[in-house]
Amino acid sequence: MLLPKFDFHEPLTLPEACQMMSEFGRKARPLAGGTDLMINMKKKIVSPEHLISLSRIDELKAAQCSGNMLKIGSCVTVAELTESELVRKNCSALCTGAKALGSPLIRNLATIGGNIASARPAADLPPSLMAYNAKVVLKKSSGERLVLLDDFFKGPGLTELQADELLTEIQIETPPPYSGCGYINMGIRKAQDCNIVNVASFISLDAPDGLIKTARIIMGCVGPKHLRACSAETFLIGKKASEELFAQAGEAAMKDCSPIDDFRGSAEYKRAMVGVLTKRTLAMAYEEVRSEN
Amino acid sequence: MSQYDVINSRATRIDSQDKATGRAVFIDDMKMPGMLYGAILQSPLAHAEILSIDTSAAKKLPGVKAAVTSQEAGLIKYGVSPARYDETIFCYDKVRHVGDNIAAVAATDLETAMAALSLIKVEYREMPAVFTVEEAMSDGAPILHEEYPRNICAEVHQEFGDVETAFKECDLIKTTSFVNKRQDAAFIEPQGCIADYDLSGTLTLYSSTQVPHYVQRTLAMVLKLPVGKVRVVKPYVGAGFGIKAAANHIELAACLLSMKTGRPVKMNFDREQVFLHGRARHQFFHTMTTGVKKDGTLMALKHECYLNGGAYSSFGIATVYYAGSLLGGPYRLPNMKYDGYRIYTNLPACGAQRGHGGVAARACWEQQLDMIAEELGMDPIDLRLKNMMVAGDVTCNDLNMSSLGMKECIEAVKEGSDWKNKKGRLPKGKGIGMACGFFVSGAGYPIYRSDTYHGTAVIKLTEDGGTALVYTASAEIGQGSDTAFAMIAAEALGIPLECVRLESGDTDFGVDLGAYSSRQTLMTGHAVKEAAESVKLQVLEVLSRELKIPVYDMDIKKGVIVFKKEKPDFSGLRTRYIKEHRGWTDNPAPEEDLSFREASRIAYLAKGSIVGTGKYKPPELGGKFKGATVGTSPAYGCSAQVVELSVDMETGQIAIEKMTDAHDCGRAINRTSVEGQMEGSVSMGIGEALYEEVKFDDKGRVINADLAEYKIPTALDMPHVETIIVESNEPNGPFGAKEVGEGAIMPTIPAILNAVYDAVGLRIFELPLTSERVWTAMKIRAKG
Numbered sequence A: 001m002l003l004p005k006f007d008f009h010e011p012l013t014l015p016e017a018c019q020m021m022s023e024f025g026r027k028a029r030p031l032a033g034g035t036d037l038m039i040n041m042k043k044k045i046v047s048p049e050h051l052i053s054l055s056r057i058d059e060l061k062a063a064q065c066s067g068n069m070l071k072i073g074s075c076v077t078v079a080e081l082t083e084s085e086l087v088r089k090n091c092s093a094l095c096t097g098a099k100a101l102g103s104p105l106i107r108n109l110a111t112i113g114g115n116i117a118s119a120r121p122a123a124d125l126p127p128s129l130m131a132y133n134a135k136v137v138l139k140k141s142s143g144e145r146l147v148l149l150d151d152f153f154k155g156p157g158l159t160e161l162q163a164d165e166l167l168t169e170i171q172i173e174t175p176p177p178y179s180g181c182g183y184i185n186m187g188i189r190k191a192q193d194c195n196i197v198n199v200a201s202f203i204s205l206d207a208p209d210g211l212i213k214t215a216r217i218i219m220g221c222v223g224p225k226h227l228r229a230c231s232a233e234t235f236l237i238g239k240k241a242s243e244e245l246f247a248q249a250g251e252a253a254m255k256d257c258s259p260i261d262d263f264r265g266s267a268e269y270k271r272a273m274v275g276v277l278t279k280r281t282l283a284m285a286y287e288e289v290r291s292e293n
Numbered sequence B: 001m002s003q004y005d006v007i008n009s010r011a012t013r014i015d016s017q018d019k020a021t022g023r024a025v026f027i028d029d030m031k032m033p034g035m036l037y038g039a040i041l042q043s044p045l046a047h048a049e050i051l052s053i054d055t056s057a058a059k060k061l062p063g064v065k066a067a068v069t070s071q072e073a074g075l076i077k078y079g080v081s082p083a084r085y086d087e088t089i090f091c092y093d094k095v096r097h098v099g100d101n102i103a104a105v106a107a108t109d110l111e112t113a114m115a116a117l118s119l120i121k122v123e124y125r126e127m128p129a130v131f132t133v134e135e136a137m138s139d140g141a142p143i144l145h146e147e148y149p150r151n152i153c154a155e156v157h158q159e160f161g162d163v164e165t166a167f168k169e170c171d172l173i174k175t176t177s178f179v180n181k182r183q184d185a186a187f188i189e190p191q192g193c194i195a196d197y198d199l200s201g202t203l204t205l206y207s208s209t210q211v212p213h214y215v216q217r218t219l220a221m222v223l224k225l226p227v228g229k230v231r232v233v234k235p236y237v238g239a240g241f242g243i244k245a246a247a248n249h250i251e252l253a254a255c256l257l258s259m260k261t262g263r264p265v266k267m268n269f270d271r272e273q274v275f276l277h278g279r280a281r282h283q284f285f286h287t288m289t290t291g292v293k294k295d296g297t298l299m300a301l302k303h304e305c306y307l308n309g310g311a312y313s314s315f316g317i318a319t320v321y322y323a324g325s326l327l328g329g330p331y332r333l334p335n336m337k338y339d340g341y342r343i344y345t346n347l348p349a350c351g352a353q354r355g356h357g358g359v360a361a362r363a364c365w366e367q368q369l370d371m372i373a374e375e376l377g378m379d380p381i382d383l384r385l386k387n388m389m390v391a392g393d394v395t396c397n398d399l400n401m402s403s404l405g406m407k408e409c410i411e412a413v414k415e416g417s418d419w420k421n422k423k424g425r426l427p428k429g430k431g432i433g434m435a436c437g438f439f440v441s442g443a444g445y446p447i448y449r450s451d452t453y454h455g456t457a458v459i460k461l462t463e464d465g466g467t468a469l470v471y472t473a474s475a476e477i478g479q480g481s482d483t484a485f486a487m488i489a490a491e492a493l494g495i496p497l498e499c500v501r502l503e504s505g506d507t508d509f510g511v512d513l514g515a516y517s518s519r520q521t522l523m524t525g526h527a528v529k530e531a532a533e534s535v536k537l538q539v540l541e542v543l544s545r546e547l548k549i550p551v552y553d554m555d556i557k558k559g560v561i562v563f564k565k566e567k568p569d570f571s572g573l574r575t576r577y578i579k580e581h582r583g584w585t586d587n588p589a590p591e592e593d594l595s596f597r598e599a600s601r602i603a604y605l606a607k608g609s610i611v612g613t614g615k616y617k618p619p620e621l622g623g624k625f626k627g628a629t630v631g632t633s634p635a636y637g638c639s640a641q642v643v644e645l646s647v648d649m650e651t652g653q654i655a656i657e658k659m660t661d662a663h664d665c666g667r668a669i670n671r672t673s674v675e676g677q678m679e680g681s682v683s684m685g686i687g688e689a690l691y692e693e694v695k696f697d698d699k700g701r702v703i704n705a706d707l708a709e710y711k712i713p714t715a716l717d718m719p720h721v722e723t724i725i726v727e728s729n730e731p732n733g734p735f736g737a738k739e740v741g742e743g744a745i746m747p748t749i750p751a752i753l754n755a756v757y758d759a760v761g762l763r764i765f766e767l768p769l770t771s772e773r774v775w776t777a778m779k780i781r782a783k784g
């Protein structure tokens, strides 16, 4: 398969990149790791006339914690996420998701921004990011806005991003005390797989051994975008964590999802797996709460 | 300590450095002056009449040098087996599957060639298509090839002994059915080639192939050239697994385009085209009925099998025979009846893949044997030990087990896996299972009826005597055959491996049927050994004359002449040698033994180039019945495996945790390569057992034609494999060697099936065992 022809731009600063984005608009695509974009271009799914590489813009490559806010530049690679002490300490489930993504070769190239911006319902990073209630910074020459990741995804491949906008940063408030998060992705084989179902669950308790105060459960592959298991979340609030409770939350989550039959699996199976993975990720989250006490 | 100096060791492969550093040349690395790029137009429809093809616009595109269709290519039919030549380079009357070949172009670059393809106008009249065996055989179904009513490409009906009478004496009769899925071998290098028709009228094809010889013959036949004007050269190849064991359309099209343009033409399949070309493992539908005595004695097997063959025959006739004949062993089975049918459908053709024809059959039967053992209250290992053949046994279909370490294999895996403490004692969700298998060490007969040698080899000594040059037309495709033959040559000649240089994969080097049916180590190995022995004898004969010592009182070992009796005075020879090497700093000192290098320099001075040739052809093998040739071999390898796995009771996911694998390969030429084949087989077996399936939509289009969606095991999916090499001494093999390439896959799938049963108490009769399939089976059982 051959790549279609395009012009290649390599801005060194963010303003320069934004300038190009506003100049070329829909004719341009930002290029991060290229692990998604190159394939879509070879398959002629997209044929942008201009590629604007983000790989030389240093400010997009940093991850740092300031105050209670973890800020991850959009061009931080997935391999870097797996190795970052900051990420592991504050967002272990994101680290789990990063480790599950692709292979070492892919992880070395793939970026967190590309994983979000490509908006694949099966992607490995959005579930935990949404579970941590992450926000994304969308920037263009004329200004920037902060969007909750929950509101960012619009459908498969569709996002809040406008033609001249770049996703520059992911912001995560460091989780409150007595909280934990778990992520599980399930595919056919152990790696290099498109997920059949993936789920991330976050809970925080009101006291070390207290009741569940917040719950966020995100389900992948079972809808046009990552879905919240709203009734399962509501069900958990104010209750005491237990295996039994998590199993019931899993049952509720099964009703919150809308999977379809496709060649990767039947809707029935995916729905059942949402139940299992919800239960298990909640248990992981609870395990993390307890291990921190 | 091994009695050998070179073989039976873990010698480093002669190609490993080149491959590790990227120096090894594959087709994709090759470029020639003036080279054009070819591309092939393939059908988007599964079954359609071709009303017209118009290449005029394509030809007019600047940069396009030729566009060819059946008009230019002609209608000479070819295929694998002469009994079913059913393909032409390009379709002319109709297309029979999505991806069927219609036209090809050559242009100055690939972009232009691709653009030219899109300018070729083809008018079709779409026809109803058949995709399943049932559809294809139903009344009134569209027919793919007029000569084959009901779309039956081939059928086999064999009976050895008397099955019905035997069943009457049985205490237990068991029937099961089983189905696998169409495979893709997922070799890492897609097919590719460069054709170069030169000004003298010689056609050279560089190709990623397993069989330079068969490709040479097909090119000569279809393009109407003398065999002597066609040369096929195989650079390094990124595996084949059977799929590259016949000429393909781009090889033929590239040659045709080169002949038309007078320029070299390169063509490649992309990954999707690998799937559209197909030729990998068929989908098999087996139904088997086995009868046994109370004590476990196997009495009879009745077996029926349907193969979804796809649009052309490819290897299919052999496949449908193998599916039956390879159940003749490794157990004593006095009565066997087989009815096999290979059916044409509007899908890419299936062909041969590792374990040709026997893998699904073996899976079906070995699972059934486990069920029988359970009903008889026997340990499955005991049932197998009770029935297993030993060296010297002949199967009911006349396959001769000239060596067979089956018992040793079974005992090795039983011991190695700690079977007796695990079988039936593992917690729920964990399971252990075993199975056995055997396979040919090279097909007893060539694909075309012929008295040809199956392999020839030439060894020439360099004039200084230091190096032996080995030339063989055999095919190194990643399995390590070059290293094996260099080792065999070194061993037989009595010199260190570093003193051998080997060239292979070129039809100019001789005849070799190539890398398929696990034949090369045994067959090419014989030819290389014979050539080496001839060279050795020629050197010793000259020495014998010079030193007045009978040849049989001398030998060559580790590069040194061994005098079995009294050491003669060879100082005269040494002086002659040294005189010819004035200024050399490494001349032998007086007290040193007479070296092979000195001796062969003396031989060269006496005789000119020292050249030895070798050849091999199996003796006449097998019975006299129809199809008796398929399954014959000069030797059979065999194996046993024990797998340990766990099943996630909530998701159905299977994790293979450990594999204990014993294989009888006769004498191991290179132990590391043997283990490599064993582990590779396990990997391929796990893939077919758990994940792999080529999937189609309702128009016959492949929907997972890439390695993202066609799932082969990754490194993380591989369990620890404990490999145990069992070495019988095969009387028909060079240094006692026989196969490991394909037989090693036989037990993997049924061992997994049996372990899943041990873990969750469910028998599953359909592959692959995806988590969903296992989960569904558990759910159906829970509902009762």
Ligand SMILES: Cc1cc2nc3c(=O)[nH]c(=O)nc-3n(C[C@H](O)[C@H](O)[C@H](O)COP(=O)(O)OP(=O)(O)OC[C@H]3O[C@@H](n4cnc5c(N)ncnc54)[C@H](O)[C@@H]3O)c2cc1C
Residues within 6 Å of the ligand: A029, A030, A031, A032, A033, A034, A035, A036, A037, A038, A039, A054, A074, A075, A078, A100, A101, A102, A103, A106, A109, A110, A111, A112, A113, A114, A115, A116, A117, A118, A122, A123, A124, A125, A161, A165, A166, A167, A168, A192, A193, A194, B708
């Ligand atoms: C073999 C293989 C395996 C894979 N396995 C997985 C897996 O297991 N899990 C998984 O989730 N994904 C997987 N992927 C998909 C892909 O690798 C990831 O989604 C990756 O994170 C994409 O990041 P990238 O930097 O390569 O994005 P790119 O390909 O560079 O970009 C993807 C899209 O996002 C846009 N984009 C990129 N950055 C920005 C930005 N800063 N602002 C605005 N738009 C932007 C691009 O224009 C493009 O449309 C796999 C891909 C391959 C090839």
